[in-house]
Amino acid sequence: MCLCFKYDRNESLLIKQIVKDILNKLLSTSSSDIENLVGIDARIQEMKTLLCLASDDVRMVGIWGMGGIGKTTLVRAVYSRISYQFEGCSFLENVAEDLKKKGLIGLQEKLLSHLLEEENLNMKELTSIKARLHSKKVLIVLDNVNDPTILECLIGNQDWFGRGSTIIITTRDKRLLLSHKINLYKVHKFNDDEALEFLARYSLKHELLREDFLELSRVVICYAQGLPLALTVLGSFLFSMSKEEWRDQLDKLKSIPNMKIHEVLKISYDGLDFEEKNIFLDIACFLKGEDKNYVKEILDYCGFFSVSGIRALADKSLISFFHNRIMMHDLIQEMGMEIVRQESHNPGQRSRLWLHKDINDALKKNTVRAKK
Numbered sequence: 550m551c552l553c554f555k556y557d558r559n560e561s562l563l564i565k566q567i568v569k570d571i572l573n574k575l576l577s578t579s580s581s582d583i584e585n586l587v588g589i590d591a592r593i594q595e596m597k598t599l600l601c602l603a604s605d606d607v608r609m610v611g612i613w614g615m616g617g618i619g620k621t622t623l624v625r626a627v628y629s630r631i632s633y634q635f636e637g638c639s640f641l642e643n644v645a646e647d648l649k650k651k652g653l654i655g656l657q658e659k660l661l662s663h664l665l666e667e668e669n670l671n672m673k674e675l676t677s678i679k680a681r682l683h684s685k686k687v688l689i690v691l692d693n694v695n696d697p698t699i700l701e702c703l704i705g706n707q708d709w710f711g712r713g714s715t716i717i718i719t720t721r722d723k724r725l726l727l728s729h730k731i732n733l734y735k736v737h738k739f740n741d742d743e744a745l746e747f748l749a750r751y752s753l754k755h756e757l758l759r760e761d762f763l764e765l766s767r768v769v770i771c772y773a774q775g776l777p778l779a780l781t782v783l784g785s786f787l788f789s790m791s792k793e794e795w796r797d798q799l800d801k802l803k804s805i806p807n808m809k810i811h812e813v814l815k816i817s818y819d820g821l822d823f824e825e826k827n828i829f830l831d832i833a834c835f836l837k838g839e840d841k842n843y844v845k846e847i848l849d850y851c852g853f854f855s856v857s858g859i860r861a862l863a864d865k866s867l868i869s870f871f872h873n874r875i876m877m878h879d880l881i882q883e884m885g886m887e888i889v890r891q892e893s894h895n896p897g898q899r900s901r902l903w904l905h906k907d908i909n910d911a912l913k914k915n916t917v918r919a920k921k
């Protein structure tokens with residue numbers, strides 16, 4: 550490993566920089582999380598080529614594709630492979646959700662704190678992003694952008710950042726990227742070989758005969774339509790069953806019209822028991838992103854067996870964990886919220902209310918249903 554540093558009179562700063570560079574290099578060289586992903590090397594390579602094609606001082610690439618196709622997964626992998634080359638890095642995950650919670654100023658403060666490695670920055674005390682960053686080579690990832698003002702406020706003009714800076718944006722909406730000078734990368738679905746490789750992992754846990762595995766995989770691949778999220782959910786669900794059980798479930802899948810992705814994901818929800826369904830809906834409507842211990846406490850208080858319930862949901866890939874927080878993919882959350890909405894067109898009659906407007910409406914009209 551070779552590291553090169555400019556002479557700096559401040560010894561502590563120099564040591565800090567050496568430690569940071571070594572850590573970055575170690576992190577970028579091998580990560581078992583990335584190695585376990587399917588088809589990722591080819592996709593990272595395509596992204597790198599696109600980044601090299603950008604001739605401007607600041608390179609911008611937009612990754613777009615439908616929900617659940619793997620945009621965040623890809624950009625995380627690219628970030629961990631290239632971040633060591635930059636003087637400052639920021640990965641703003643799920644910007645659309647953060648915007649609702651923190652607003653634009655909050656997002657700007659977060660971005661600057663990451664890039665300058667300073668805590669509690671206050672935008673009022675700062676002249677502008679440009680003033681602090683124009684000579685710094687930075688890497689910025691804005692994940693899940695859904696509003697053009699985010700781009701205006703966070704990355705504005707290319708002269709805000711130093712030469713060699715790289716900005717990667719992920720979005721489901723291609724139109725957001727067209728107004729800016731951004732190269733586009735469309736994430737491909739898994740092809741059949743990749744989907745098969747992906748499913749083979751689940752089958753390893755079960756002693757399926759090769760013919761059984763191929764038969765089951767063919768149907769799963771057909772219904773998941775190459776979408777990694779659907780493959781994850783269907784794979785965890787079907788490969789945990791006995792042969793008789795998965796035959797029943799396959800028949801159910803076949804009856805879904807037009808293979809709507811929500812409906813495909815709902816198969817996994819339908820397979821939960823009563824208590825697991827309730828825990829799933831509570832997390833989808835209220836508790837996504839919260840600390841695991843806090844969620845357990847609330848669920849226990851509601852009379853659920855939280856530990857086994859949470860484990861069952863994780864086993865079926867309906868939730869995951871990140872830094873001890875409970876995560877749920879947006880599409881799976883939307884599916885859960887839709888299940889609650891479908892209970893009644895009258896919000897007061899539904900089992901859960903999470904929008905101010907609906908709560909207000911139900912209380913005003915006094916239509917809130919009593920818990921049975």
Ligand SMILES: Nc1ncnc2c1ncn2[C@@H]1O[C@H](COP(=O)(O)OP(=O)(O)OP(=O)(O)O)[C@@H](O)[C@H]1O
Binds near residue numbers: 587622778781878
């Ligand atoms: N190359 C891959 N190999 C293995 N699993 C993958 C791969 N790409 C995506 N996945 C899995 O698919 C699921 C969805 O991926 P991801 O969250 O990246 O989608 P997305 O495009 O960012 O969706 P959204 O638009 O809703 O944010 C995740 O569970 C992820 O682990």
Ligand SMILES: [Mg+2]
Binds near residue numbers: 621
């Ligand atoms: Mg995403």
